[in-house]
Amino acid sequence: MKRTLKSQTDLLPVLAFGAHPDDIEFACGGVVAKEILLGRPAHFIICSQGEAGSHGTPKQRVAEAKKSAKLLGASLEFIRLDGDAHLEIKSAHAIKLAGIVRRLKPDIVLAPSLVENQHPDHWRLGCLVRDAVRLARYGGVKELQNLKPHAIGQFLFYAVTHDAEPRDLTPVFIDVSSPDILASWTAAMQAHASQTAARAYIELQLARARANGLRAGISHAIALFPGNPFVLDSLAPLSRGARGF
């Protein structure tokens, strides 16, 4: 049913999951900024307060995340799973996230990649979200009986760092070259002041986006990684390839 209605879903929300208060913004804040500019609502689900990090108190980090989301125009929700640096893969977590998916009915879901050589919470959250978007479709899950099953349109991974980029998935580059998008993204990253004071996170992310942009013959691009093959009506959306140098 849903599938046949796809052409009208352009404005259904994008839902991004983050293990820590700053992950979404650093990894793909520019994509979120662009989607919002194009009229798509964005929701963030943050699964810890970053309390195990070396810098910033939970209170500060929650405030920073709220400020950052506000700058982007995204809505924000904190949930509690096992706490920062304590995340485990439990079916109860996946079901909880599936409930959020049912409630928010997103078109597109973003989550950290499954590459294991990164912060332990990142890939575990990616696993949980991948399972959650599947469970959101299954009609018989008891804990979710009061929420209608929802099939999302697509599931994409983001990579907080180079190391987290999956080597077995072909990336898709989202063009974030326009100055207003870059400014909005940068402002959102700057809002996480407790983190950016300690390490050159913003420089890292802009360098990654610039390198992608150079490959693509544009200014800046953010790489996302498909959770499933893309289904398209024609070749038209594919007519730009990143083939630099």
Next chain:
Amino acid sequence: MKRTLKSQTDLLPVLAFGAHPDDIEFACGGVVAKEILLGRPAHFIICSQGEAGSHGTPKQRVAEAKKSAKLLGASLEFIRLDGDAHLEIKSAHAIKLAGIVRRLKPDIVLAPSLVENQHPDHWRLGCLVRDAVRLARYGGVKELQNLKPHAIGQFLFYAVTHDAEPRDLTPVFIDVSSPDILASWTAAMQAHASQTAARAYIELQLARARANGLRAGISHAIALFPGNPFVLDSLAPLSRGARGF
């Protein structure tokens, strides 16, 4: 330069290369049918007359290919490289193909995948085309001096059989579910009567497309494989993922 004109390139041609008279139609005829229906011109470059095959004379096979292309609405050109079952990777071939790319100025180029465990001509042609679309961009290639450099938009691989599907590239599924597209594709395959009489090629291709379709929650889909990361302006084109069962 070209990049900034992308929004107007929707109707620039798709150029498909085939090692034998029937490869394009069997591998991705449905995609071609759909593109033509949507107003995009399609050109086929066929690099042998299938003279090493077990069935059909070169004369028959050329006639079949012409009939098939006509049914689809594609234009067709036979070229000579080394002959069927004799194709080698030579820079002169790549430059010859680059000249064709410069002459026809396609937006999207299709070629056989690089998986080596298939007909020896298939992956070699894929290599040559991949190199050709790069050489088409380089200004100093002497043999091509009388043709203006051309940068294509995107390069995609097709797979004539299961075995030829690359395992390290994330496929993109093109929806070919509508009855008229399926009918047009089937007719194009049937035009290769010398081949379909000998083996169940049509059944194989429709079974593959049906299996893809079932994964994607639609009727039929053909998988293509990106030669380069896709560059997109937003997430909108990605909102359908193949996530069946």
Next chain:
Amino acid sequence: MKRTLKSQTDLLPVLAFGAHPDDIEFACGGVVAKEILLGRPAHFIICSQGEAGSHGTPKQRVAEAKKSAKLLGASLEFIRLDGDAHLEIKSAHAIKLAGIVRRLKPDIVLAPSLVENQHPDHWRLGCLVRDAVRLARYGGVKELQNLKPHAIGQFLFYAVTHDAEPRDLTPVFIDVSSPDILASWTAAMQAHASQTAARAYIELQLARARANGLRAGISHAIALFPGNPFVLDSLAPLSRGARGF
């Protein structure tokens, strides 16, 4: 010791594990049908009642599974782990499954593949069974002290869907072409009426088997994936390769 007795083990049972009442039949029911026809006993261990699915009550699904196994000639056992859509990877589960392996002393064990982009219960069960067949060999596991260690002969993965097919293991195709095997397999799938009413599962599985068959130059084949390298006495069993088209 066991190894030298291998030539007499032809009739030792095949033991198949399924996360849900219909998984084994859909993924590899044809293989089971053939083994039973050839005189090998088959046992199914089903680890949930499919209670989280969108279609069919647990009662219906248990009845369907019993009917299906009966049609095939397999014996069937339901066990409880964490319940449908709730399966977790716990050592207690692996040990429980190892106990079943010790009790039933199978020669060959079948389990769902480890590819993670499928139903969350599938690959987790695959993990648990892989660990279980190893633990079944270790003499000191306390919970299993009253059961004699058992070393199985071989461990193979099945894939319920295309997406679940491992890309890093070379498949082995089991020929299920004979009409009686296909009929028996189809009947076993049809017995899961609550599922087949909702989606085209049978068509999907037969299309997959037909596509494999076309690759192998036969009618139908089911792909399994080796859990360990095969050990053979000679090249004789290898003299048929799937090399179609």
Next chain:
Amino acid sequence: MKRTLKSQTDLLPVLAFGAHPDDIEFACGGVVAKEILLGRPAHFIICSQGEAGSHGTPKQRVAEAKKSAKLLGASLEFIRLDGDAHLEIKSAHAIKLAGIVRRLKPDIVLAPSLVENQHPDHWRLGCLVRDAVRLARYGGVKELQNLKPHAIGQFLFYAVTHDAEPRDLTPVFIDVSSPDILASWTAAMQAHASQTAARAYIELQLARARANGLRAGISHAIALFPGNPFVLDSLAPLSRGARGF
């Protein structure tokens, strides 16, 4: 046609291709010894006289290869392609090898693996043989018109060294544990005296086979790598898996 006759093909020959006079024996001489013992004829096609090696004259090496093949009971043929350390991938070579395949009508073909980080002649010969066994099937190849098309049963790769073992194919272990087979294999390797005097080749190969044997719970085994999925009538041949320690 051929496929239905498979049950009678047990004694059809194995055909092994080697780039240098000693490659086959070092890589898989034990497998050849076993096949011959079981009554299967074996033919070796040697594509150079090892004239670029550091040790042994062409004359010596031809004599050693003849002696070695005689010890194993295999027939031997030297052919000329481009010469040792000069092999190139040319369609004329593949067609020449295809002619040999048509003439000798083997059931099983062995060739060096395609891993490129080994002697340049090895993987190139593997490519040529892979293509040759395909071309042997195609009816229209002009150079081969006077030889009837032949479809082999299966194509397997051997690895002369560790580095040449493909990482993306699941190995199959052939049990070469019996003392007479090991003795025959060792003698065949010793016949290449010009080579074994210079480096510890025999020790290397026996160490590899012993390590495989330990994994498989037997004495010695040689790993081969499938060129295509295996097609089997039942699970029976699969009931031994290498799962050591």
Next chain:
Amino acid sequence: MKRTLKSQTDLLPVLAFGAHPDDIEFACGGVVAKEILLGRPAHFIICSQGEAGSHGTPKQRVAEAKKSAKLLGASLEFIRLDGDAHLEIKSAHAIKLAGIVRRLKPDIVLAPSLVENQHPDHWRLGCLVRDAVRLARYGGVKELQNLKPHAIGQFLFYAVTHDAEPRDLTPVFIDVSSPDILASWTAAMQAHASQTAARAYIELQLARARANGLRAGISHAIALFPGNPFVLDSLAPLSRGARGF
């Protein structure tokens, strides 16, 4: 801070984690022997008493491990996680191991590889250690507040068997050719008498090291697998490559 002090860290300890009393010695005892000879302290953390194994009582195995470590000159510590054959991936375990890392302040950490087709405890311990060395760096982990954060220099995987060798990481070979190192390693393995009586573990490990040595043009070498890219000041340390035969 630590990074700039690297040139003085040559003698900071190596910390090796083992799931069972004999894993470290069998997998990489020769490397430990060499490091100790060169003046680097070595500590072993053993996470079970091997109580689920088929051979040896816990008491025996603890005694064997102590004897073995003493022979090598390493210090040894037994800890309790979930017990042999019961290990699970829990954040509490990773945090416990991170505490050990903070306490012992190693330069280099060794742990079992992440390849899943081995003893279930091995790869799980590898996961836990990988996460632990990351958590050891994060300042806010509550359970670790009384221990100063510590950033290790490098993290390397060992492989207890062939099957456990990662196929996607480039190995580094540590030269253990000198007779005294080999003797020390062998003695350490022999100390695990309850295990070596049952299976040919020592022969397996020496065969693996000999095969590596032959590839590298030396006597014996042990392969380790990098947990992260190596960072070097120059090409000087890289001037020996394993390129045999």
Next chain:
Amino acid sequence: MKRTLKSQTDLLPVLAFGAHPDDIEFACGGVVAKEILLGRPAHFIICSQGEAGSHGTPKQRVAEAKKSAKLLGASLEFIRLDGDAHLEIKSAHAIKLAGIVRRLKPDIVLAPSLVENQHPDHWRLGCLVRDAVRLARYGGVKELQNLKPHAIGQFLFYAVTHDAEPRDLTPVFIDVSSPDILASWTAAMQAHASQTAARAYIELQLARARANGLRAGISHAIALFPGNPFVLDSLAPLSRGARGF
């Protein structure tokens, strides 16, 4: 023989092969700068004059390369293979390059990576060099009889762009953080003025090196990719891992 002399080979030259006049400098000029600073001689072999490129005449490009090498302190040699954009894999080329290796007797050889999705000359030159360093060791190659066989120490790949970075080899990062090294590298790149005027090559390379540096906790690093496993005497050189963020 050579192996035992390794400790004295620190100052043996590094030999870098480039397909075009600017490839070496852009890909790994910083590494070369550092090696030269540390007293290791560096030689460049340039295999075309870049005559197929869009920018710069052959004369200009040769002059730029000479200037660039001079700035770095490397010696430079132009050779002719098939010409820019025309390179083919021929045994005569590999033998020619092997002759250069024998003549220059390098310790370490650098060549472009084998990833095929880059300039067609790049990966082909990588293939040729990989084969050449092997052929340089073989005593019987006739064309090389007047040059003594030479076994290099190690073979490393460089990647001119992101796309050319091998995904199946673990990179090693060479620290090029010191301001003088960065300045020397930048000057060497700037010397290729005809190229840098047209595209942001310098920015790309510095961005890549900066991103690597951030991963490694330093300023800048260049990634190289091992052609063979590293052989080391101890763990000491490995005590810095790139594990950022």
